Amino acid sequence: MFTHLREDFPTLREENSPSYLDNACVTLKPDSVIESITDYYRMYPGCGGRSVHRYGTQVSKLVIEARQSIAKFINAKSVNEVVFTRNATHSLNQIAKGLSWNKGDVIITGDREHNSNLVPWLQLAEEQGIEHRIVKSNPDNTFNLDNFEELCDEVGDRLKLVSLSHIGNLDGVSVPVKKIAKITHQYDALMAVDGAQSTPHTRVDVQDLDIDFIAFSIHKMCGPSGMGGLWGRYDLLNSMRSIQSGGQTVETSNYDSVKWAAPPAKFEGGLGNYAGMIASGNAINYLSKLDMNAVHEHEIKLNKIITNKIKHLDPIKIIGPEDANQRGGICSILMGDLPAHDIAILLDEAANVMVRSGQHCVHSWFNARGHANGSLRASAYFYNTEEDANLFADTFIEAVEAFS
Ligand SMILES: Cc1ncc(COP(=O)(O)O)c(C=O)c1O
Structure with a gap:
């Protein structure tokens, strides 16, 4: 539904564009935003x-x-x-x-x-x-x-x-x-x-x-x-x-x-x-210009793909309800003793998938529950595709199996 909008984003137009799933941290920028910055300084x-x-x-x-x-x-x-x-x-x-x-x-x-x-x-x-x-x-x-x-x-x-x-x-x-x-x-x-x-x-x-x-x-x-x-x-x-x-x-x-x-x-x-x-x-x-309800639904659809693929994987655990309808576009995964940062780097270097690892500035929640390792978090936006969700889930499973 939003695939055509990918053309508006320089980083998504690249031949080898990443599966960018760190949108809860910061999103990508379309041309109109970038151009308005240079217009100010130029004109x-x-x-x-x-x-x-x-x-x-x-x-x-x-x-x-x-x-x-x-x-x-x-x-x-x-x-x-x-x-x-x-x-x-x-x-x-x-x-x-x-x-x-x-x-x-x-x-x-x-x-x-x-x-x-x-x-x-x-x-x-x-x-x-x-x-x-x-x-x-x-x-x-x-x-x-x-x-x-x-x-x-x-x-x-x-x-x-x-x-x-x-x-x-x-x-x-x-x-x-x-x-x-x-x-x-x-x-x-x-x-x-x-x-x-x-x-x-x-x-x-x-x-x-x-x-x-x-x-x-x-x-x-x-x-x-x-x-x-x-x-x-x-x-x-x-x-x-x-x-x-x-x-x-x-x-x-x-x-x-x-x-x-x-x-x-x-x-x-x-x-x-x-x-x-x-x-x-x-x-x-x-x-x-976007239908924000449709944005939300699209993110849930991608989250369901991820959730269904990884939810039975051992020893990881998704934070929050298992039903992706209740987690929007965020799939945040407790990694047990697995090295969340190393896996995030591997996903980037080997599969071109960008996610976040750590405690996401919610230290209090992790500290109170003894999860010092934090979590690995994939977060979607309207420009993400089912391919992004599948690629993340498949390579994440491979990485977990390799590190277990
Ligand atoms: C729920 C929530 N609150 C506050 C912040 C802080 O936002 P900012 O970096 O714009 O200060 C973030 C950033 O990730 C957030 O996710």
Whole structure:
């Protein structure tokens, strides 16, 4: 269904193009994104939002258009609710360090969080005395709504924020964000979503989910590296402290006071990565032409091919439910004592298959279960084919047998 789009990606047009299955880390880039970066440097290398000459005006216009594309893609109410950041980590840090906390406030996360949605909260616990509580997942890593409700009940009105990854990069398992947000709001707490693995792969509608913030990684959405986004409800952004104050973040300043600029400018201090912002708009325009439900289904189809071939293999074990319908495009495999990194290198060198090995920045999950070896993770995107899935599964089986 998406095969014709492979022509848009320089690395997939190569004669010996790789089976690139590391999309949960970073995706490949289409021509339109790459060209918009060089266009900026070649044709209008000025700064946005400041200078009124031709370069400046063109950059300002293209940055506004990019923000509009993102706002539409996630169904934000206003373009001013979209903040450009360096990555999802930066976005989550803006939430953690931008909101105000009191000692004893409670923040709830899950037990399968990427470090970017764990470490900022641990830091708040260390430095400001907030209490960090964790919802324990079911044994198959699916979300335990009962456990969540019990936890909310236990902490009551001390609950201030729930921050969960929509889809886990550990296992591809999603959490029922809409239900969780509804419960969270009953406690007058805020709901933040780490959307790094959901916005690239499924339809995400921030109004329908009724959440307060979402952090996302544009580099996982065919966009340039070093670009991410933060969406927040306008009233929250308006009252939240900026963690990067300076040029562009104020309407005016005096020797002893500032008048803050309105969001999003308030959060985008200093000269921006304009090439990155404009290219981000092009990446989102590219994704906007796709049916995101079909993207999700396609990834599941590839994951089923992989899962069916490898699930009985000894001594490996797929993390999360065996049913690929519940893991999107991610197949993350516990390797027992087998050397995950060596096998990943072998897959690349011998079969032209690129996957990720290690703990995928979810150290807490692996450490708590004594899986120091981490996992080997294949993660698909719309441009991957059944041949990619079969090649990975077949060579993975050979490698496991060779190392066993
Ligand atoms: C679930 C999840 N959250 C957060 C991040 C961090 O994203 P970024 O590298 O854009 O900061 C990642 C990256 O892999 C992720 O998968």
